[in-house]
Amino acid sequence: xxxxxxxxxxxxxxxxxxxxxxxxxxxxxxxxxxxxxxxxxxxxxxxxxxxxxxxxxxxxxxxxxxxxxxxxxxxxxxxxxxxxxxxxxxxxxxxxxxxxxxxxxxxxxxxxxxxxxxxxxxxxxxxxxxxxxxxxxxxxxxxxxxxxxxxxxxxxxxxxxxxxxxxxxxxxxxxxxxxxxxxxxxxxxxxxxxxxxxxxxxxxxxxxxxxxxxxxxxxxxxxxxxxxxxxxxxxxxxxxxxx
Numbered sequence: 579x580x581x582x583x584x585x586x587x588x589x590x591x592x593x594x595x596x597x598x599x600x601x602x603x604x605x606x607x608x609x610x611x612x613x614x615x616x617x618x619x620x621x622x623x624x625x626x627x628x629x630x631x632x633x634x635x636x637x638x639x640x641x642x643x644x645x646x647x648x649x650x651x652x653x654x655x656x657x658x659x660x661x662x663x664x665x666x667x668x669x670x671x672x673x674x675x676x677x678x679x680x681x682x683x684x685x686x687x688x689x690x691x692x693x694x695x696x697x698x699x700x701x702x703x704x705x706x707x708x709x710x711x712x713x714x715x716x717x718x719x720x721x722x723x724x725x726x727x728x729x730x731x732x733x734x735x736x737x738x739x740x741x742x743x744x745x746x747x748x749x750x751x752x753x754x755x756x757x758x759x760x761x762x763x764x765x766x767x768x769x770x771x772x773x774x775x776x777x778x779x780x781x782x783x784x785x786x787x788x789x790x791x792x793x794x795x796x797x798x799x800x801x802x803x804x805x806x807x808x809x810x811x812x813x814x815x816x817x818x819x820x821x
Contacts, residue, residue, distance in 0.1 A: 583656050584744045592745055595647050595737055596766065599640030607635045630711050630718050630725075636770075637725035640733035647737060661740035662796035671793060675801035678785040682806055685781050693774030700774035709815040710771065719812060726811045731803035738763050738783075739790045739799045756787040782806070 648658060690700055690708055699705035713719045738759065746755035760783035764776050771779070789798040 581660055581744050582748060583654075583660055584741075584748050586654050586656075587651075587741075587745055592742070595741055596762065598647065599636070599643035599733060599737070600766065602643050603632075603636040603639035606639055607632055610635065630713075630721055633711060634721045634725040637729040637733065640737075641729045644733040644736050647741065651741070661736060661744065662790065662794065662799075663740075665793060665795040665797065667797050667801075671795075671798045672801060674789060674792070675798045676805065678789060678802045679805045679809070682782050682785060682802075683809065686778055686810075689774055689778045689781075693777075698773045700778070701772040703772075708818075709810070710775075711811050712815045713812060722811050723808075726807040727804050730807060731800045734763075735786070735790075735796050735799040735803055739786060740796050743787060743790055752791050756784060756791060759787050760784045 648661070651657075651661065693699050694705055697705060699707065701707045701710065711718075711722065713722060742759050742762065743755055746758055749755075750758065760780050763783040764780040767779050768776050786799050786802055789802055790796065792798075
C-alpha cells in the first residue's frame with residue numbers, strides 16, 4: 579500500500595532523518611568521554627565496557643532523534659500510524675519474525691566463517707572477533723537490554739523501515755525499495771562495524787524490510803530486531819565468546 583503522504587518529504591530531509599541519530603550520538607559521546615572525567619570514572623568503577631557505553635549513547639541518542647523526527651513528520655501531516663504503528667500482533671506475524679531471526683543467525687554464521695577465511699573479518703582491526711560487545715557485569719547486561727533490545731529496535735525500525743521504506747515505496751517498486759533501504763542501512767553502519775558485518779547487515783535488513791512490506795507494520799520488525807539483538811549482544815557472546 580502506497581502512502582502518498584510521504585511524497586512531501588524531500589531527499590535532503592530524508593538524509594537528515596537517517597543521519598540525525600548517529601551525529602547526535604557522536605556529539606554526546608565526545609562531550610561525555612572527552613570533556614568530563616566523571617563519566618570515565620563511572621565506567622571504570624562499575625566495570626561498564628566502553629563499547630557498551632558508546633552503544634548505549636547511540637541507542638539513547640537515536641531514540642531522542644526518532645522522537646524529534648516523528649514530531650517533524652506530524653507537522654507535515656504524517657502520523658505514527660502512517661509510519662507503521664498499526665495493525666495487530668498475530669501468531670503468524672510472530673512466527674515470521676522468529677523465522678527471520680533463524681535465517682539471520684544462519685547467514686551470520688556463514689558470513690563470519692567466510693570473512694575470516696578470506697582475511698577481512700567481521701569487525702575493523704580484528705579478524706578473529708565475532709562479537710562487538712561481551713557483557714562483563716550485571717550493569718553491562720542491563721544496559722545492553724535497555725539499549726539494544728528495547729531502544730535500538732524502536733528507533734532504527736521507526737526511521738529505517740517506517741519512514742525510509744514508505745518514502746521509497748512512493749518512488750520505486752517494492753523490491754527496489756527493499757534493496758535501497760538495505761544498502762543505506764548497511765552503509766551507515768560501516769564506521770561502527772567492519773566489512774564482514776556490513777555485508778551481513780545488508781542481508782539482515784532485507785529480512786526486516788520484507789517483514790515491513792508484508793504487514794505494512796513496524797511490529798514484526800520490532801520482534802525480529804529485539805530477538806536478534808538479544809541473541810547477538812547478550813546470549814551468544816556470553817555463551818560462546820570463551821569457547
